[in-house]
Amino acid sequence: MSETAKIELDGKVYELPIVRGTENEKAIDISKLRDLSGYITLDSGYKNTGSTKSAITFLDGEEGILLYRGYPIEQLAEKASFLEVSYLLIYGNLPTQIELESFENSIKKHTLVHEDMKRFFEAYPAKAHPMGVLSSMISSLSTFYPESLDPNRSAEKKNLTVHRLIAKLPTLAAWSYKNSTSHPFMYPRNQYDYVTNFLYMMFSMPTEDYSVDPVIVSALNTLLILHADHEQNCSTSTVRMVGSANANLYSSVAAGISALWGPLHGGANQEVIEMLEQIVLDGGNVDKWVAKAKDKEDPFRLMGFGHRVYKNFDPRATIIKRSCDEVLEKLGINDPLLDVAKKLEKVALEDEYFKSRSLYPNVDFYSGIIYKAIGVPTEMFTVMFAFGRLPGWIAQWKEMTENKEPIGRPRQVYLGSTCRNYVPIGDR
DSSP states (O other), X not given: OOOEEEEEETTEEXXXXXXXXXXXXXXXXXXXXXXXXXOOOOOGGGTTOOOXXXXXXXXXXXXXXXXXXXXXXXXXXXXXXXXXXXXXXXXXXXXXXXXXXXXXXXXXXXXXXXXXXXXXXXXXXXXXXHHHHHHHHHHHHHHHXXXXXXXXXXXXXXXXXXXXXXXXXXXXXXXXXXHHHTOOOOXXXXXXXXXXXXXXXHHOXXXXXXXXXXXXXXXXXXXXXXXXXXXXXXXXXXXXXXXXXXXXXXXXXXXXXXHHHSTTTTTHHHHHHHHHHXXXXXXXXHHHHHHHHHOTTSOOOOXXXXXXXXXXXXXXXXXHHHHHHHHHHHHTOOOHHHHHHHXXXXXXXXXXXXXXXXXXXXXXXXXXXXXXXXXXXXXXXXXXXXXXXHHHHHHHHHHHHHTTOOOOOOOOOOOSOOOOOOOOGGGO
């Protein structure tokens, strides 16, 4: 017998189906509640509302569990490449060697962007934020590939759109940075692997020989995997909402980039660096700022500690801490900002105040430090986040279109004026 929940409204009892996920998540299906009773549910921010059924990512914040298609994030971060994880998220299974090579080769064929797109960059101010540039450029890809406008094409043609996007986003992201520095654009070199190619386009110059330290490549590969998907967060829900209108993949992802740009979502690692800079400018007295963080009357808050979803620990932070330590040791950077970061980390991991409140360093804390150490400017941090999140956005869009999910159309509780008559302006 199917499980049901009962709700009594205006003296009448309604039975609603209970849905259970494969990890025993429980939900009450209220999709027919309005038709049956005239009532809707109110859940500002959708914090307690399931918007879809998905087979991509499982997250248990209480237990600190993150699974991509059933695989623990710890195993994937240690053993897989970013493109291997991308394939897993998008197509549902880990690729065979032949499938992975075919996937990688297809992406290498599409890393170049149309030369006309370079003219777009010329129209942006040198100080244009890279996220604004990236969102616009990704959306404009649909104008170069008009066949992508129909999301219900054959699987082969849909795959072509997917591969183009995975291939071209790193190029456009790197060029967004080059545009902000007024440096010449560097074309992709497909003898490099995916991550190395991006670093080459970001940091090389035409007059220089360029080589990338394997420790940095490994750290960035790990970071991208950790950011690849995170269930129905703000930007992912945006991608699905836009896609539900049958919008093409490029415009749906461009909308996701815009959502990620918001400082409450993708800007956390940037806020970490800005906080560290504030402490350094004040003299670097960590004890003083820790005391401020403990003071309930003080508005100061430590950025990069704790997480709104993970209640005990962020499994991604445990993984990336190792990469962070390796990068700092390898580069041997003498930077007071990074010194302050290490002191704050020590306090958070040892001080009972932070331990009892689960205010542990999270993935944003360590990712900000890594980006700072390898030379990524602060305004590019959110672009790096978008780079990593891309396969998750694609997987979610693909799942939503293939399941033929209905267009998103939330309800509301109206609190405005009741019906009133128009009064001519002279009589008001």
